[in-house]
Structure formats: structure tokens, C-alpha cells
Amino acid sequence: MPSERDASFTLTSLDEGRSLRLPNLRVTVTLPDRQNITAPLGLAPLLLGKSPECDLVVTDPKVSRVHCELRLTEQGVLLKDIQSRNGTFIRDVRVVEAFLPPGVPATVGDSTLVVQPSGGAAVLPLSTRGSFGDAVGEGLAMRALFARLERVARTDETILLLGESGTGKEVLARSIHQESRRSQGPYVIVDCGAIPPSTIEAELFGTVTGAATGAVNRAGFFEAAHQGTIFIDEIGEMPLEAQQKLLRVIEARTVRRLGSTQERAIDVRIVAATHRNLKAMVAEGKFRQDLYFRLSVLELQVPPLRERREDIPLLVERFLSIRNPPLNASDLPPETIPMLMGYDWPGNVRELRNVIARLVVFPELLHEILGPSAGHAPGASTTPPPREGEAEKVDPEDLKLGKLLELSLPEAREAVLAELERKYATAKLRKYDGNISRAAEAMGVSRQLLHRLLDRHGIKAKEGISETPASRRT
Ligand SMILES: Nc1ncnc2c1ncn2[C@@H]1O[C@H](COP(=O)(O)OP(=O)(O)OP(=O)(O)O)[C@@H](O)[C@H]1O
Secondary structure, three states, rough: OHHHHHOOOOEEEHHHHOEEEEEEEEEEEEOOOOOOOEEEEEEEEEEEEEEOOOOOOOOOOOOOOEEEEEEEEOOOOEEEEEOOOEEEEEEEEOOOHHHHHHHHEEEEEEEEEEEEEEEEEEEOOOOEEEEEEEEOOHHHOOOOOHHHHHHOOOOOEEEEOOOOOOOOHHHHHHHHHHOOOOOOEEEEEOOOOOOOOOOOHHHOOEOOOOOOOOOOOOHHHHHHHHOOOOEEEHHHHHHHHHHHHHHHHHHHHHEOOOOOOOOOOOOOOOEEEOOHHHHHHHOOOOOOOHHHHHHHEEEEEOHHHHHHHHHHHHHHHHHHOOOOOOOOOOOOOOHHHHHHHHHOOOOOOHHHHHHHHHHHHHHHHHHHOOHHHHHHHHHHHOOOOOOOHHHHHHHHHHHHHHHHHOOHHHHHHHHHHHHHHHHHHHHHHOOOOOOOOHHHHHHOOHHHHHHHHHHHOOOEEOEEEEHHHHHOOO
16 A cells, blocks of 8 residues: 555555546756746656657757656656666666656756656546447556546537547547447548548538539538537648638537528537647647637547557457457467567557558568567567578468468458558658658659558658657657
8 A cells, every 4th residue: 555655656546446546746847047847747658858749848958859758657757768868867877767756856968857746636537448439448548538538428529639640539539429329320530631621611511502613512521420420530631711610510500501501400529630739730820729729628638559558468459359360469479569569659559550460461570560679678589580491491472472361352452562552662761861752752642642651651751761769769
């Protein structure tokens, strides 16, 4: 049982794991010019560094772009150096990973950081299910998210899902629909990133004959979703004018087809999502503030996979079990799970799903797929080299074909194409020094399509290689 002092500095399970005591903690960084910056430390880890993408942006020349991470755990606050150039120190000892006691200063560059309880604690309900609709997750972060979703799914409130690409926003939106009283109604997906800005309003709100050249009398996505749910994906890509009309629809619960004056009542639940920082877009004038306020009443953050590695075994089991025929983790090389848990997953759950699909067909590619750094996970072993003469006996092409023959033709085609797509894009990016525009032009595709392809395969443009913890954070 933790003492009172411990409890003010740790996550503590309550009610046999049905809720979590989350202490109120603040991190304060004192910069070389004696100025202080501070941020609250909650369930999501805080990144500290010079890069604007960090939660604590430290303007100290001796601090790396992404220098270290602070994470609240059941044992205390864990401070982790992220391969910084000048190191992270507690009481003059350089640390790679260590628990930081309350009030004890740590040093990064010429700055110091300290974590202190600021009084009180929140009690966070946790789901006992380990899944929400089709989404699975058994770590604290996902169980806290599922508990919130369980409560809000049954209401008609508009929900905003934020999170990096591939974290599962779409699968959660679908699950919200399935778990709501609207589950028997339509579920309509609108991908704002895929619809040309010039037609998005017509697609969303519909048209009447003569509204524009060639316009016909047609319902839009909102009318199609009547008595169901509309999922507006990539809402950050929506043009400002359409945003204004969307706000009106959310508030009035009516739509007016383009070219018509008639208001049609709609009964629709809206779930929106984006991988963009909408708050920053509001500050830059690229997203309407009033719409953001309206959407962010129920704003839920879907954590990146690298912040919930404990979910990886369960996700792997899920992706293997839905194959035909179903597989399980013992069908993969024994070192697979430790290697997967040591990888950083820039493409999140989508990348994990794709990696599993490829490993099922080409298990010998484990090290090539995940890169050398992934093998550094504790307990990871390496694949033994083939014994002498063994390699000559097996033609790799036959081996690949043999594996492919275990799959259905569509699955085999997808596996081969995904492999080709990844290698092709990586090679082109290398050739053009990571320059997206030039690589896209040489590939004969749009920059947007190349970006999507890179996201899908977890490739970082700059290096033209699969991103690893080392390459992402220096
Ligand atoms: N928690 C989860 N459980 C099971 N499958 C998941 C989970 N999260 C994501 N997936 C799977 O990973 C893939 C990517 O998820 P999804 O499309 O929902 O991500 P996203 O955040 O909407 O991505 P984007 O921002 O690029 O649209 C899908 O195949 C989805 O089914």
C-alpha cells in the first residue's frame, strides 16, 4: 500500500482497477535566464526539448530538439532521456531512465526541471472491458479513453477525436456509432482530405437543380446520415467557408442544399477527427475559432502507440485472429513481440497492422522491416544466421511463393503490393534526398498521395527510410 507521500506522486489504482487516482502534478523548468515555464503532468507523457512540437519548449542551446520525457506511472514520475546530445542529470548523475522524486531538480543543458504536487487529485474512471466496439486496448491510457467513450457514446453530443495518423480515430468513431442508440441508422464517412475544396459543400449539404453548372437535385452526406452518425474525418482540411456552414448546421440542426432556400431538419450525431493541431490552426487563422469551441466541448485525445506499448501484444493477437485462417502470436518468430514493443511506431496502429500482414507472409523480414534499433528492446533476441549450406538449398523466391500460397489471392496481392509500394517509395525518396515534391513528380503521383503512402508505411520523408526512435528524435 503506498504511503500518503507516495500517493501524491503516483498513479494509484482504486476500486479493484475500475478507476485511477491521478495526482495534480506540475513540471517547472527554469531556463538559463531564470525564466520559468510550467506544464501539468497528467496521464499523457510530457516531452521536453527545443522543438515546437514538445509540450515544454525549452529555449536553451544545450538542450536537444526532443531531449527527455516525463511520465507518471504507478511507481512514480519516470524521467527518460531521449538520446539527447548533452544528457539528462539527477544530482550530477547522468541518467538514461530514472524515477524523479518530488522536488528533486534534474538538469538538462543549463536548465533545471522539477516536478511538484500542486494539491488534490482527480479520480479517473477506467473501462473494465479492454475494448470499445472494434477497438482494443488494455493499458491505462486506452481504458481511460474507453471509459469516457462509454459514457458519451450514448448521448447525442458532438465529439472531436484528436490524435496522430493511424492511432485509431476512424475505428473509434465507428465504435461510437455502434455503441450508440443510433447503431441501426446509417454511418456516413466524409474524408475532407479526399474531397476537392470546390465540391465539399455540395457533397456535405447537397444541391438542387441549377445551383451550379450541371448541378442536380441531390442529398448531401448530412441528409444521408439522417438518424445515424456522420464521421467528418480530417476536419482540419475543411475550407473556411464550409466550416462556417458546418457551424450553422451543428447549431440549427438543419441543412440547406446549395441553391435552395428550404431548410431540412436533420437528426444527426457528428463525430469529427483530425491529426492536426486545431488550436494552432485557430491561432494561425486557418480554422474558425467558433467552430473549434463548438467541437471541442467533448475533445478526446487518442494516444500514439509509442505511449501505450503495453497494448501491442493485444493488437497483434487481434490482427492475427481476424485473418483467414485465424493465426496467433505463436505463428510468428518468437522474438517478434519484444521487437515490436521496442519500435517507435511513427505510423501508429495502422503501421503495426501492415507490419503484421507482411510478417505473416515474410517472417524472415522481421529485422529488415523494423530496422536495427527495434532489436534493442529488453529481452529481444536476434534471428540466428542460417547454417552453412542451408541458404543454398532454399530458393527465396520459392519460399515467398510458398508463404503467399497460404493466403487468399486478394490477401497475397495486397501483401506483395504493400511490400513493393514501401520499397519503391523508400528508394525514390532516397534518390531525391527526401524531397517530397521531386519524389512525387518522379513517381507520377500528387504530393498528398505520397504523404499518405509515407504515413501508411511509417516512412519518414527526410531520410527516406522507415523511421526509428533514433532517426525521429535527434
Ligand atoms: N485500438 C484499436 N484496435 C483495433 N484496431 C485498431 C485500433 N486502432 C487502430 N486500429 C486499426 O488500425 C488502422 C488505422 O486506424 P484508423 O484508420 O482508425 O486510424 P486514424 O487515426 O483514423 O488514421 P488517419 O488519421 O490516418 O485517418 C485500422 O485498420 C484500424 O482498424
